[in-house]
Amino acid sequence: MYRDSMQEEIDVTDIKRLTHFIENKYDYDFNNYAISSYRRRVKRVLELYKLSSVDDLIKKLTASPSFFQEFVSEITVNVTEMFRDPSYWKLLKEDVIPELFNQQERINIWHAGCSSGEEVFTMTILLEEMGLLDRSYIVATDIDLSIIDKAKQASIRLKNMELNQQNYERYGGKKSIWDYFTQEGNYAKFSPSLLRHTSFRKHDLVKGPVFSKFDLILCRNVMIYFNQELQNDVLTKLHESLFKYGVLAVGSKESLIWCDISHKFIILNNEEKIYRKIKE
Known part of the structure; x- marks a missing residue:
């Protein structure tokens, strides 16, 4: 069951554990992303996929390499438009x-x-x-x-x-x-x-x-x-x-x-x- 409490905050140790896992398994380095932005986007992934914890996210990333590309898309998403500014x-x-x-x-x-x-x-x-x-x-x-x-x-x-x-x-x-x-x-x-x-x-x-x-x-x-x-x-x-x-x-x-x-x-x-x- 999805816990609303998860929306409030994600512990820094969980973020570090997730980052370490991703670097080891997929060779993507999120270590030096701005922590507030990275944490906010990880939280969005949890909400989007109805995951109750970072542990559940790691399990999903382990079981489904194809899901990793979806994860990257959510983490690196950028608003864009033509002739912006x-x-x-x-x-x-x-x-x-x-x-x-x-x-x-x-x-x-x-x-x-x-x-x-x-x-x-x-x-x-x-x-x-x-x-x-x-x-x-x-x-x-x-x-x-x-x-x-x-x-x-x-x-x-x-x-x-x-x-x-x-x-x-x-x-x-x-x-x-x-x-x-x-x-x-x-x-x-x-x-x-x-x-x-x-x-x-x-x-x-x-x-x-x-x-x-x-x-x-x-x-x-x-x-x-x-x-x-x-x-x-x-x-x-x-x-x-x-x-x-x-x-x-x-x-x-x-x-x-x-x-x-x-x-x-x-x-x-x-x-x-x-x-x-x-x-x-």
């Missing part, structure tokens, strides 16, 4: 991206923690309208395989399209956002041709390797779920993944100021949290 995208369009293309013929872009793909779709529209999509290569990654599969499908619920259109208009889009979609039932299907230079991949920001070099990295609203130690490790990895003079954009509630490699960047825009790498 229109002023940020306007800055990329007017300043950041033109400057990158002034330095070279082609650019490589990494969306780290791409979720269901709305940020990637936004970038391809921006580049297409600038006439630069065919001079760009985009890699989009996430730890959650099911969310990567969803991004590859490139479908958005119709009920979300009104907000996407509003954001697009505030950004200063040249057309209607529907010029890039076709309706299929209750979904809007994104134009496959706009993803012709995009590769979706599974990648673990925490334990995964530096796998390439990029001119522009977007890692927005991902590190707010990490503690300071893990944020520092990830930022170091992102620094290594950038070409010198490449650009890193993080979320509005995130910053590089305090981290070990802060002196290797300069601030391009403090409000939008955009930085340029100046030292290896």
